[in-house]
Amino acid sequence: MNKSIKAYAPASIGNVSLGFDLLGAALSPIDGTQLGDQVDISPAETFSLKVEGRFAKKLPSDPKSNIVFRCYTLFTEKLLARGLPSAEVAMVLHKNLPIGSGLGSSASSIVAALHGLNQYFDAPFDENELLLMMGELEGQISGSIHYDNVAPCFVGGLTLMNNQSEQIALSLPVFEDWYWVVCYSGISVSTAEARNILPKQVAMADAITFGQQLAVFVDACYRKDETLAAAVMNDVLAEPYRKSLLPNFDQSREFVVNNGGLAFGISGSGPTVFAVCNNLEQAQGIKNWLSENYIQNDTGFSHICQIDTQGAVVS
Ligand SMILES: Nc1ncnc2c1ncn2[C@@H]1O[C@H](COP(=O)(O)OP(=O)(O)O)[C@@H](O)[C@H]1O
């Protein structure tokens, strides 16, 4: 304890089209860009939280409104409940992910903060206990608990959520030759609002398609059948309602599917979209087109990524 540490947690794609709230993927840009938040923790006499980085100014100025503050509060409560000592710390959040982007921005801050605190306090909680805390905090922001960002962000890879509190996240095999092109348009979409516009009930036909696609996808991942896996990446639950919030969404899908993309969809609640390719040249062409046609302002960006199999790391 009491050494200074830095914790990094990657961006993630929630839902991955076919697994609303149940499937997520951690991202690592192939050009080495750090697409994720970082939290530094060091010993202090009184608690402090400083926010730096490209998107720091987009967060509320009161540090107590920052989810990282709530991470510290929850973590120290859990320490005390376990009869363990807590301590004051100085925290610095490097806010590198845009807020309301669909890239798991709040999840990245939560995971970096809680993973960092756990390492700082000599790992009193195991992976699953931490994930439960992460889900609770993510739920405070978006209105309901969902693990499809915090889980891949924390443990890395492509993760399927399990409804058993003993093991929240199940890791799926990934297609190593897949490139995931992500494009953030630069506008902000609130996850809570994008959840509120969804209908509360689902038609029987959609429920059957949803269940079938998710089951077939998992089977295809294990059998390494990438054509089948990509073929079932269709969002029947959220995309039909959310795409109206995303200018140029339909044109982007058309370009992607006609230019080598194996799949296309909304990342989390948007506005970021993603395209899957198994060829780098095609991924580059799609990235270039999305950069010119999907980005709305100079806050937007696009990256070619692979799945980040490492998840959150401390140094
Ligand atoms: N460290 C943080 N990172 C991201 N959002 C935060 C953070 N702290 C507080 N917030 C608030 O949480 C909300 C996050 O919005 P949300 O649409 O869920 O973003 P995202 O989908 O990018 O995670 C915003 O109101 C934002 O001000």
Ligand SMILES: N[C@@H](CCOP(=O)(O)O)C(=O)O
């Ligand atoms: N399953 C959630 C994912 C939200 O991801 P975010 O990156 O937009 O916060 C949902 O679709 O609401």
